[in-house]
Amino acid sequence: MDHTHQHDAGHRSFSISKWVLTGFLLVAAFFLWTEHRAHLLGILPYLLFAACPLMHLFHHGHGGHGSGAPESGTGRQDQGQAGEKP
Template identity: 80%
Template sequence: MTEAIMNPEPFWRSRWVLWGFLAVAAFFLWTEHRAHVMGILPYLLFLACPLMHLFHHHGHRHHHGGEADHER
């Protein structure tokens, strides 16, 4: 315990400093690049459609055999 008192953790390794830095960085990224982010949102929506179709239909069984495939 005395070792922790003699060697305190440096302030830049604190979680509060990390979260504070990330909050300030996120604020400035949002305020300075808002137009770029908002400009790309419609394209991300169009990109999400084929990606959702590809990943959501992966688990479906498309065996075109009718009811006989469900009985197995």
């Protein structure tokens, strides 16, 4: 008995169901977007204002604020052993 034909039929049904699911999700996304577009786009200005404090909370920066001069003892790469003077 040849089992390759049976395997191909199972693969084909999986492929068809994948296309059906993709089509259903696309249609659902379209209707969600068209029906709720005003709600989603209306919240964008508030998200901009919320992003400012969130950015300050979670942004740990690329150095400190100020003149750009490094502070003493803040982990410079070119320092030697602890207590060693350059």
